Amino acid sequence: MKARILDSADVLKIVDLLRQQGHEVFAPFGGRGRDTCYDSVTDQNRGEIQIHLPNPYYPPKRFIFPHIERLMKVQRSDGDLQIEPTYREPKRAIFGIRSCDVAGIWHLDRFFLGREHRDIYYEKRRKNMFLVNVVCTDPARDIGEECFCVCADTGPAAREHFDLQLMDLGGGEFMAVAGTEAGEALFSAPFFRKGTEEHVAKRRAILGEVRKSFKPSTTSWFSAAIRHVSAGRIQEKTWEEIGKRCLECGGCTYVCPACTCFTVSDRQVGPDEVERVRIWDACALGGFTRMAGGHNPRRAVHDRRNRRFFRKLSHYFIQRELSMACVGCGRCAAVCHGDIGMPSVVEMIRRETAEVDKHEPVAR
């Protein structure tokens, strides 16, 4: 992978380059307090783009897998039907996407483009998407209380799946790493220069330091939790406890960069016209598995919670997609009213096993 150095003052010129190439660029902006969000860059707001800021809760996956997306339009006339798929393949770029979210998009790639059927809507949007990853290096602004990318092995610096990666080396310099040919092509711009051994050493030193600034989190037990869930060793009462704390708001799935579920709905848009849309859905919600006739096989809340964590943590599914449906962003922990985000669930599983171990008979 090729790398270059650029001045901090020139970083936003990358946004300009991408816009000149015809990309609609989405970048992170600050709001009030902790509130941050991705928005479309314009000439007016360009100067307000933030490089270091808390990762927005509303994940940038929506620029590839929109919250609500039209799939087709259907016209009725004289008893005839005309079905027209409505594809969108906008040329877009996400500037400033965090490493966890890059891993989330990789998971979506594996899921939507793999296995029996390819998702053409996803594919068309993905094909034209350029990702500029920013490494989280500022413990005060970039790294949240709940972040655990180090445990999920997705960050703080993504190793792949981006087009370009930027890292603040301090002292007014950034390092840019190309992940694809398209990323490398940007290096022809005059504001990039070759780096030195010192820059590489600096990068290594910063990453070593940043890794220490994560909260000594219980999610270091993450991989053990995966083993326990995969082996079906979680006791029913633990799932019940988790279920009791779930308010069924669905918030965790809407902020999750790796959740893929959706529902499909038809809506009348004209006297003879209907459109079919898909909308993000959440396995936490009561209607998710309800079948015609009212039979709901996953009625109990704890069964649905169980489902979410099983789907994310069981080895079976990790192997099925060859990627994991949890990337360690910590958003679910931040938004959950019942405190059963991923870190808490891992902690509950850890406590449960500690308890079970205590009662294990001692072999003589």
Place this chain on the structure above:
Amino acid sequence: MNLSPVDNCYLPKIAILDRVVDEIAEVKTFYWRFTDPAEQAAFKKFRPGQFAQVSLFGIGEFPASLPPSPTEADTFFTVKQVGSCSAALHALKPGDKFAVRGPYGNGFPMEEYYGKNLVFVAGGIGLIPLRSCIIYALAHREKYKRIQIFLGAKTPRDLMYRDNLREWEKSAGVECHLTVDRAADGWTGNVGVVGSLFKKPGVQVAVEDTVAFVCGPPIMFRFVIKDLKALGFQDKNIVSTLERYMKCGVGKCGHCCIGVAYVCVDGPVFTYDQIQKLGEDI
């Protein structure tokens, strides 16, 4: 499955309704075909036990089994009216257009069963997916050993596919046993749950080297499994179809996911052995 990059797995194709036949109360059979003959020819390669997604635009889409066998000329659905989509299909008249996509799911591996005995056990509308297998097996009669059918319905009025039933009852190549929960209309046949047929004098259920297909309501399923196991059936030789709420049918929406399976792509056909390993209530 190799798909060309332009394939849109969510895009249904236009179908025309040819005729509607009443089966039993609230259940009708809808004969249809794709308006595009090439589409029809491609679709006809489906396997018994697969399903399709049926679109009633403005209302929605729902999964329906394919009761015809690929060896038959016609394509049709048999649908019970339960909610909005099924009601919209029931409201269609011959000549009306709707849309279909599929076939989806794994289907029954009928070739793997060559050389075996086949035992079909169906309750109520559970016969819909099994009809396809039965007709398929009879069309390849020399490939299988004994073929036995055990069918249960609430009352004689609830027996569907009556023309087929009459044929199967008369046919030398197949044993067909019927039962109803409540006799009426001069019914002279067996009365009792479907499992009671297994113990009827003169009935000898094939067990060795046999595959048992079981489809029906959850309660019937549980009892029949018990009966079959008592007869000596192994879990891996009992096959069934699972029904889940489905939105996409192609393994993406997540609605049908149960334990470690996406029913729409890994199923809907599972052996009883697999069903128990899914690790969730069915």
